[in-house]
Amino acid sequence: MNITPPPVPDAPARTPDAPPRQVRGACPHDCPDTCALLTTVENGVAIKVQGNPAHPQTGGVLCNKVSRYTERTYHPERLLVPLKRVGPKGSGQFEPVSWEAALDDIATRLASIAQRNPEAIAPYSYAGTMGLVQCESMAARFFHRLGASLLERTICSAAGGEGMTQTLGGKVGMRVEFFAESRLILIWGSNSVGSNLHFWRYAQQARRNGARLVCIDPRRSETADKCDEHIALLPGTDAALALALMHELITHDWLDHDYLARHTVGWEALRARALQWSPARAAAVCGVPAEQIEALGRDYGQCFVSRQPAAIRLNYGMQRVRGGGNATRAVACLPALIGAWRHRAGGVLLSTSGLFPVDKAALQRPDLLAGRNPRTLNMITVGDDLLRESSASFGPKIEALIVYNSNPVAVAPDSGKVTRGFAREDLFTVVLEHFQTDTADHADYLLPATTQLEHWDVHSAYGHTDVLLNRPAIAPLGQARSNARIFRELAARMGFTEPCFADSDETLCRAAFGGKIDFQTLLDQGFATLDLPDAPFAAGGFPTPSGKCEFFSARLAAQGLDGLPDQLANHEPAAASAEFPLAMISPPARNFLNSTFVNVKSLRDMEGEPVLEMHPRDAAARGIASGAIVRVFNRRGAYRVKAEVSSRARPGVVNGMGIWWRKMGLNGTNVNELTSQHLTDLGRGPVFYDCLVQVRPDPPIA
Numbered sequence: 001m002n003i004t005p006p007p008v009p010d011a012p013a014r015t016p017d018a019p020p021r022q023v024r025g026a027c028p029h030d031c032p033d034t035c036a037l038l039t040t041v042e043n044g045v046a047i048k049v050q051g052n053p054a055h056p057q058t059g060g061v062l063c064n065k066v067s068r069y070t071e072r073t074y075h076p077e078r079l080l081v082p083l084k085r086v087g088p089k090g091s092g093q094f095e096p097v098s099w100e101a102a103l104d105d106i107a108t109r110l111a112s113i114a115q116r117n118p119e120a121i122a123p124y125s126y127a128g129t130m131g132l133v134q135c136e137s138m139a140a141r142f143f144h145r146l147g148a149s150l151l152e153r154t155i156c157s158a159a160g161g162e163g164m165t166q167t168l169g170g171k172v173g174m175r176v177e178f179f180a181e182s183r184l185i186l187i188w189g190s191n192s193v194g195s196n197l198h199f200w201r202y203a204q205q206a207r208r209n210g211a212r213l214v215c216i217d218p219r220r221s222e223t224a225d226k227c228d229e230h231i232a233l234l235p236g237t238d239a240a241l242a243l244a245l246m247h248e249l250i251t252h253d254w255l256d257h258d259y260l261a262r263h264t265v266g267w268e269a270l271r272a273r274a275l276q277w278s279p280a281r282a283a284a285v286c287g288v289p290a291e292q293i294e295a296l297g298r299d300y301g302q303c304f305v306s307r308q309p310a311a312i313r314l315n316y317g318m319q320r321v322r323g324g325g326n327a328t329r330a331v332a333c334l335p336a337l338i339g340a341w342r343h344r345a346g347g348v349l350l351s352t353s354g355l356f357p358v359d360k361a362a363l364q365r366p367d368l369l370a371g372r373n374p375r376t377l378n379m380i381t382v383g384d385d386l387l388r389e390s391s392a393s394f395g396p397k398i399e400a401l402i403v404y405n406s407n408p409v410a411v412a413p414d415s416g417k418v419t420r421g422f423a424r425e426d427l428f429t430v431v432l433e434h435f436q437t438d439t440a441d442h443a444d445y446l447l448p449a450t451t452q453l454e455h456w457d458v459h460s461a462y463g464h465t466d467v468l469l470n471r472p473a474i475a476p477l478g479q480a481r482s483n484a485r486i487f488r489e490l491a492a493r494m495g496f497t498e499p500c501f502a503d504s505d506e507t508l509c510r511a512a513f514g515g516k517i518d519f520q521t522l523l524d525q526g527f528a529t530l531d532l533p534d535a536p537f538a539a540g541g542f543p544t545p546s547g548k549c550e551f552f553s554a555r556l557a558a559q560g561l562d563g564l565p566d567q568l569a570n571h572e573p574a575a576a577s578a579e580f581p582l583a584m585i586s587p588p589a590r591n592f593l594n595s596t597f598v599n600v601k602s603l604r605d606m607e608g609e610p611v612l613e614m615h616p617r618d619a620a621a622r623g624i625a626s627g628a629i630v631r632v633f634n635r636r637g638a639y640r641v642k643a644e645v646s647s648r649a650r651p652g653v654v655n656g657m658g659i660w661w662r663k664m665g666l667n668g669t670n671v672n673e674l675t676s677q678h679l680t681d682l683g684r685g686p687v688f689y690d691c692l693v694q695v696r697p698d699p700p701i702a
């Protein structure tokens, strides 16, 4: 077979024997920190990846994972040539093919499906890279022009995002650097030490200046270990806790009445709702002592009394339950009660992504839909959707799936169904990847994609307020091509002649902010800071329809929903079932990023093997010793895993640490074998942490 390496227009030429140089880039991963990288390149080879010390948010520090980036980039199992399936579907057996042959055949197959009904073709992607170009630019143009099904990209943050939007008006909030000046920091649903290291540095700074840190998390995480206090509430009970805190603020009159009157909507109604949530009532729901809730209310209220800044670092861990949207709303209301927004070091931060002036329309060109209105599929229900036949309500059966920047077979819920769907012999599946993941095993064509060291991109962030540019440091390895290039070439073969299908990756980078960010600054220093006020809502001015913090959301009420935040029971409430009495959460493992890095040996060695943390009481009741192999199961499936008996788990809750590749698990499954495809109250998000299970020794004790 003759595989000629194609020209590489978007990458620098190989320069043998050039002196070592440093190339400025951006970490592409789905993490709030979006670090600025410096890659040292010698003879065309990246030998080291460091944090850029010139970028204040990165401060020259990288996490364990990305400081090992060369190990991932030059991994012996990197996909370097296009592959075509030769074995049965899902067997992971492939043979190399040329790019020409692969792209020609894919275009022919897609064109033939599109001729019947383009909606039978579905994209599936998420945030393997967060880059605005390699994530959704040329790919979106391609699918819009084709008229393929649209995808609701909901698998991570949809409920929290909607909760923020309905309360504060968008994914907006405090600037992360000012947490260093806060006096009280509530770290709520976030294992910051593992997942938001650069925020944690600011929190440490605050602590050195006398701040108190409180962690609100069912799991005694690495972050909880290091905080002054840990409130180990039951999963899905955060709204009850927030409402009880309001109850305490109201009954002690620790309220900024002036701020409430000027800058909020629906105070009287929220007040009445919160007064129904005494600490005793919330304590029963949350499974924590009422005194702990009262004490937290007092700490928060005292910040008002002493005019000190109180800050809340929310993260997405608390919104992966049925009531995740309402819980986010309840917490987002809190700062307004005490006027915390008056301080630059007060308020709440879930995500900063809404602050960036991204020109999505320029990148994604929804105008290419040309008046068509294809159906939208929710990425969470891919398991059910792949198994559906054509129907009036669903539309056409899915005949082709193009996956990029995601590993759904490992990360989507209810993976027994996801796997069955991907195993359909009649489904035509194309996967763009770096590695042969669980999803890649199911491809008909597996196309090698470039990594961040090999392509151009530009990044907004969700945990700080800087734009970053990523320049390619090295030429693509093997025959890898950037996502944008692959879709550009598919577009050409499909006969899409609009000029936008000729845009290079660098042109796309320049278009991403529609001229609102100076590209020269990005070229010169690698990052540019948004021009924002220090205390965005000190004098109100929320980007809501009313311009105020909306305790009561008229928009929600107009949809027939509760206009006020409330505590909603989980789909699978703890202790509601004698058969499956344990609540399971499955938070990220510190040394993986979702399912990325699971195949990097040095990182996998740090994680050891898939574990289920169990409280000693729950383990003893089942005759389970630490280190024993257990079977975790419910009606959806079963997962074999090593038990770790530990006070990291609270009674009644087990922690199935995520997200392993299925094929690296003990019986070829992972924790998502057990999670459900239910959706959240707002935003149609996932409920990974709203899941009841039973655990038994495996093999069972006689």
Ligand SMILES: Nc1nc2c(c(=O)[nH]1)N[C@H]1C(S)=C(S)[C@@H](COP(=O)(O)OP(=O)(O)OC[C@H]3O[C@@H](n4cnc5c(=O)[nH]c(N)nc54)[C@H](O)[C@@H]3O)O[C@H]1N2
Residues within 6 Å of the ligand: 030, 031, 032, 156, 188, 189, 190, 191, 192, 194, 195, 196, 216, 217, 218, 219, 221, 234, 235, 236, 237, 238, 315, 316, 317, 318, 319, 321, 585, 587, 588, 589, 590, 591, 592, 593, 594, 689
């Ligand atoms: N090292 C590492 N970093 C990551 C990731 C990773 O996989 N590994 N994932 C990235 C991604 S995709 C995202 S979205 C971001 C944010 O990712 P998040 O998932 O928010 O990440 P964490 O902060 O690790 O975890 C959330 C915490 O929420 C807790 N939790 C679970 N259920 C509840 C609940 O009902 N209430 C409360 N209060 N807490 C709960 C969990 O025990 C966990 O400690 O982080 C990113 N950063």
Ligand SMILES: Nc1nc2c(c(=O)[nH]1)N[C@H]1C(S)=C(S)[C@@H](COP(=O)(O)OP(=O)(O)OC[C@H]3O[C@@H](n4cnc5c(=O)[nH]c(N)nc54)[C@H](O)[C@@H]3O)O[C@H]1N2
Residues within 6 Å of the ligand: 030, 125, 126, 127, 128, 129, 134, 155, 156, 157, 316, 404, 405, 406, 407, 408, 411, 412, 432, 433, 434, 435, 437, 449, 450, 451, 452, 483, 586, 587, 588, 593, 594, 595, 596, 658, 659, 671, 672, 675, 688
């Ligand atoms: N049980 C449980 N499940 C969860 C979660 C949980 O906490 N518990 N968390 C959920 C959350 S918050 C999220 S965000 C999702 C994450 O789900 P995904 O977004 O699917 O994340 P990853 O598992 O990291 O997979 C990303 C894949 O993209 C590939 N990739 C990276 N860069 C590129 C590129 O430039 N081109 C191409 N073609 N591929 C690339 C990587 O190799 C990797 O295999 O998982 C969700 N699933």
Ligand SMILES: [Mo]
Residues within 6 Å of the ligand: 030, 155, 156, 157, 316
């Ligand atoms: Mo996520």
